[in-house]
Each structure stands twice: as C-alpha cells, then as structure tokens.
Amino acid sequence: MAEDAKSSPASGGNFSLRIRGPRDFYGGLVLVALAVFALWAGSDLAGMRGFSFGPGTTPRLFAMLLIAVGAAISISGLFVDGPPIESYALRGPAFVVCAILVFAITIRGFRFSFFGFPVKLPELGLIASTFMAYMISVMGGREIRWTESLIAGAIMTAFCVVLFRYLLQLPFPLWPTF
Known part of the structure; x- marks a missing residue:
C-alpha cells in the first residue's frame, strides 16, 4: 500500500508523461519550432504602428497563430490516442526544401565566391523558377507520373504568372536574363 502511494503523481512520486499520439505530438512541436524560427527571422521587420x-x-x-495551432496539436497528442511513428520519411521534406531553395536562388540570381573565383547564377525568371521548383518537389513522392507532373507544373506556373505578375503586379522578371 505504501508502494502505491509512493508512485502516484499526487504524492510527488515517479510520474511519467505518456505520449499517446506521437504523430500529433511531434508534428505539433515541429510547427511550433517553425513558427519560432519565423518570429526570429522576421524580428528585424517593423511591426504595427498605431493602426497601420x-x-x-x-x-x-x-x-x-501557428504557435497556437502547433501547441494545440501537441497537447492533443498527449491526451488522444493516435498512430505511432513508424519510420521517418525524409524524402518528401528534403525535396520540398530543395525546391524552395532552388526557387529562391533562381528567381533573382545568386552571386558567390568559389575558391576565390566569382560565380554568378543568372536570374531564370518566374516561369523557369516556378516550373523547376514544382518538378523538384514532385520528385519527393514515391510514385512519379511524369506526364501528369509536367501538365500540373505548366498549369501551376501559368497560375503563378497570372497571380504574381498581373494580378498582384509584383516586379518579377518572367524570363531569364543572362
């Protein structure tokens, strides 16, 4: 009987927090970490002044908002049973990160020094950058249907051109400049 009282949480004994839904718990933590990074990355931008x-x-x-949603998802992983994490599928996220980096580098060009030699990657423009980023992200899937991917990439590229260049009138170059 003394043994039971010793291990109960109310008596200050050994208490272990059991994660019932590991996917939700760790997924929520990733969202919180991403949001904290976004707050840090945007910390030098001016915030609200008055009503503007x-x-x-x-x-x-x-x-x-992402911190709140991520925390709620993580907390639900503590109390609601969910499926275990079977394996880490890094292929998809790795290709998506690569696609984002390729888009960021190719939309405006990139200059760097390689062993003292200046290297300049040219601006490829919105059309080529968007299509390349889409096709790289498609390669993150296990089953790739190239015909459908090429068609979807062309549609996505056309949508981005219409949205960013003509509707929002952002000054992205459409074509490569060499």
Whole structure:
C-alpha cells in the first residue's frame, strides 16, 4: 500500500508523461519550432504602428497563430490516442526544401565566391523558377507520373504568372536574363 502511494503523481512520486499520439505530438512541436524560427527571422521587420500595419505585422500574426495551432496539436497528442511513428520519411521534406531553395536562388540570381573565383547564377525568371521548383518537389513522392507532373507544373506556373505578375503586379522578371 505504501508502494502505491509512493508512485502516484499526487504524492510527488515517479510520474511519467505518456505520449499517446506521437504523430500529433511531434508534428505539433515541429510547427511550433517553425513558427519560432519565423518570429526570429522576421524580428528585424517593423511591426504595427498605431493602426497601420508594418511589413512585419502579418508574418508575426501568422507565426503566433501557428504557435497556437502547433501547441494545440501537441497537447492533443498527449491526451488522444493516435498512430505511432513508424519510420521517418525524409524524402518528401528534403525535396520540398530543395525546391524552395532552388526557387529562391533562381528567381533573382545568386552571386558567390568559389575558391576565390566569382560565380554568378543568372536570374531564370518566374516561369523557369516556378516550373523547376514544382518538378523538384514532385520528385519527393514515391510514385512519379511524369506526364501528369509536367501538365500540373505548366498549369501551376501559368497560375503563378497570372497571380504574381498581373494580378498582384509584383516586379518579377518572367524570363531569364543572362
């Protein structure tokens, strides 16, 4: 009987927190970490002043919302039974990260020094950058249907051109500049 009282949480004994839904718990933590990174990355942007939004207001609001959602998902992983994490599938996220980096580098060009030699990657423009990023992200899947991927990539590229260049009138170059 003394043994039971010793291990109960109320008596200050050994208490272990059991994660009942590991996917939800760890997925929520990843969202919180991503939001904290976004807050840090946008910390030098001006926030709200009076009633006018600064360039950092919307990213901060979305990051705070993502922290709240990620925390709620993590907490639900503590109390609601869920499937275990079977294996880490890093192929998809790795290709998506690569696609984002390729888009960021190719949309505006990139200059760096390689063993003292200047190297310049040219601007490829919105059309080539979007299509390349889409096709790289497609390679993260296990089953790749190239015909459907090429068609979907062309549609996505056309949508991005219409949205960013003509509707939002952002000054992205459409074609490569060499």
